[in-house]
Amino acid sequence: MKTKHVIDLESLSIEELMEIIELANEIMKDPGEYSDVCRGKILATLFYEPSTRTQMSFKTAMLRLGGSIIGFDNPQNSSVSKGESLKDTITVVGGYADIIAIRHSLEGAAKAASLYSAAPVINAGDGGHLHPTQTLTDVVTLYNEKGTLDNMTIGLCGDLKNGRTVHSLIKTMSHFKGNRFVLISTPELTVPQYIKDIMNASGCRYTEVRSLAEAIPELDVLYMTRIQRERFKNYEEYEKQKGVFVLDREKMRLARHDMKILHPLPRVDEIAEDVDYDDRAKYLIQTVYGMYARMALIMKMLENADRKPMPRQFDTHNVRCSNPNCISYTEEYLPRIFHPLGGDMLLCKYCEARNLI
Amino acid sequence: MKTKHVIDLESLSIEELMEIIELANEIMKDPGEYSDVCRGKILATLFYEPSTRTQMSFKTAMLRLGGSIIGFDNPQNSSVSKGESLKDTITVVGGYADIIAIRHSLEGAAKAASLYSAAPVINAGDGGHLHPTQTLTDVVTLYNEKGTLDNMTIGLCGDLKNGRTVHSLIKTMSHFKGNRFVLISTPELTVPQYIKDIMNASGCRYTEVRSLAEAIPELDVLYMTRIQRERFKNYEEYEKQKGVFVLDREKMRLARHDMKILHPLPRVDEIAEDVDYDDRAKYLIQTVYGMYARMALIMKMLENADRKPMPRQFDTHNVRCSNPNCISYTEEYLPRIFHPLGGDMLLCKYCEARNLI
């Protein structure tokens, strides 16, 4: 694998992505063969924001490869991040560990970490921005449960406006041929325009609908997510609408026999508990695919990892990203790096916010 | 070992219990022989309620068998248990780990976990209900320090009403022949009637006394526990009584030369610090026996562990357990499962509370 850091799944080529998926499947067939491949290697899980599930998945993956773990999960109670820059922490930990998984509440934090780390960096979630190993989990699940990544009708249900896993899954599945998306949400919570642009650019068809029951009969895959109560216009709207986006046994009767249900978890009440016993429910076993996906990713990233940190000179701008949730807004020493988008528009390389000069 | 989950030590046969005790002794003789038997295996320690001592004992046991650890110890600061059911967490972790040790503040939580876990579950304490590995520790200590589990006069001192380790030890030792119990407490803190029923049913003699000094000369074993200040009727009673249940050098002078002192720890002031230097004090070394006991238990449970989760269909009642500390009271999706006790009485299979229909 040529890519050193995995900040965004989009930065991998389709070949690299397929290599990881296929390695995940190889490991799944015979895990014992891989139980020693990372012997002597250390994964640092730097969780600036607690996410016990994601952290356990990374730890399990590394331990099942024979490696070991350092890190933290509770920085507000710890001494890291009190009066130490992300840069210093990453430089130090990049000297201790062979690979780093970082979770942070600020957008672009994993990108910023990758500038200073001698060890390869995996983005384990940066605010509402990206969470590439969740999408990798989704894709490995689809590949195994459907046998293909092409020519599927993929329903996505819930909060499609704010759901980073939804956006990322659409982006990734748009690279495969013949996929069609059915977007199931309230009018207020539909996908952002830039996601529509991506579907259009890749030639993927999509439809927007307002009812799960109407959409479900034609789906090969249903990707469920939660709509938080506070996303509805008001309480009346919430009371009126909530059942429309809940998957239950009744709606399952309308679905195909080979439709598969995915969910990034945690599930609250958007999938009724008794759907768990339906053979089409794959959202719990999905986490096991996620473990294998992370095992494959870690193996591939360690394979050719150099230990060179980034170049010291950056082409730094005099403007500063205006997104208050961007890591470069808080950690002021960070180089101000942008992609020019044409005209007066700059795309922040940390958080991907658009800035007008 | 045929029993898959160890929720209650009572669910093991005496043969299974003796197998574990004897394996613990084998490991103790030559720990190096066992340092690799769990290589590649993962223990998840899911501590919904912090208990650093118990968690360290489990972790040490697994590490000394060559295995590794995932888990959490601080869920209120973590994202687990925030808006995720015990069922979902256990299903996911049961996919990551080979064996699970769960600690929870609600009664019956380990039983509930065992319904959904593909991996074997060990109860590491569920509220005031059960704590089988503590009792296993006590029994391994007795077996080593006394050379037998039969024909002993066992004193139990302190809060015998609320002490789950006291109840559990009496239940277990009642299965062995010729044991006699001397119950040393205030009149308010004597053992519950159902424990007396068990001793009577098994033909074990017992006496209830009010003074440690009077009881101590005839004891083979003294099991000390703490009486919390708030358990006394009032402050005057506390001041008057407290010394009566404290073990000190003076009382030790009245004890046999081969009497052994046990304590589940932590000790506060119910055993004076200078008793530690008496050769009969076994409450500190007891924790080392506990480590070997847990090593043996983990080995035995992993030996024949299948990966089949429980059947999906439960014989669920329309009544709900009325114990507000029962896990089934909080996690409402749980099947309502009871043992009929005859008449209108049902025994909750989670918390063992009696319910009148």
Added chain:
Amino acid sequence: MKTKHVIDLESLSIEELMEIIELANEIMKDPGEYSDVCRGKILATLFYEPSTRTQMSFKTAMLRLGGSIIGFDNPQNSSVSKGESLKDTITVVGGYADIIAIRHSLEGAAKAASLYSAAPVINAGDGGHLHPTQTLTDVVTLYNEKGTLDNMTIGLCGDLKNGRTVHSLIKTMSHFKGNRFVLISTPELTVPQYIKDIMNASGCRYTEVRSLAEAIPELDVLYMTRIQRERFKNYEEYEKQKGVFVLDREKMRLARHDMKILHPLPRVDEIAEDVDYDDRAKYLIQTVYGMYARMALIMKMLENADRKPMPRQFDTHNVRCSNPNCISYTEEYLPRIFHPLGGDMLLCKYCEARNLI
């Protein structure tokens, strides 16, 4: 190594210290050779006070030797230290682990732990008192970056009054020949008299200066530390003085080409971020030397470790140490042990406070 517990670096002989430094260098040359030497061994990191950085360094060291880890980092949220004496915790953990690293907010806590631990104890910081593995890190860094430990002009800048790492480094470097110290601080924050006594006794020259810019040209080594704002006499003084003790590119222009900069980290703003790109900056790589230093220390301590706890009889005084930050002040069962200093003066063996009888 004959010394069992490492509470104070001063308790090692120079031969023992050099053995550790040389082993650290051996490991650094070929870490793969050492990746299994502690297989099956357990390090307990008992952090009664959180220090994520130090704890990660110890954990990494043990894992890179093939060992494993138990412990805690957050006792206020845990059940340890709630109603359990340090003695009981240490006795229990000393039965679980092969070696213990303890961090505590009270002075003398590591010494107290060593009285009861069957396993060797490393002091990972006891309040403002000692932090020997930081000094070991500093010395390993110097030995590698300068090629010698003799005949250097060593500048120490910042809060020299309260900085325990400064005091410890001066003490250690005074044992090597020909070293000279340049002490750079405000008049209020100069080194204590007993440190001057040590330099005088060992025949080391020292000068006290008030400006980093003036001192820097003659230095072989610059050891930077932070002056906390509240250490200045008042806010005006802080505003006036703060720049004087900040290292920036401008001051670096005055320094020798082979001067090396060290810092115990975390750095706040006493070293400007762009100094990081100067080849003379060694404060970040210093943490990697620290990892090798701890690997060497752990190896040496485990080599000949007996499992005998301390003798049970102590020569206990009837006076009590008057330092309220001393562990013996809080944990009252501890033996009251002192070195007689002559006259009516006693030196507390825990915290090294002087007590007048």
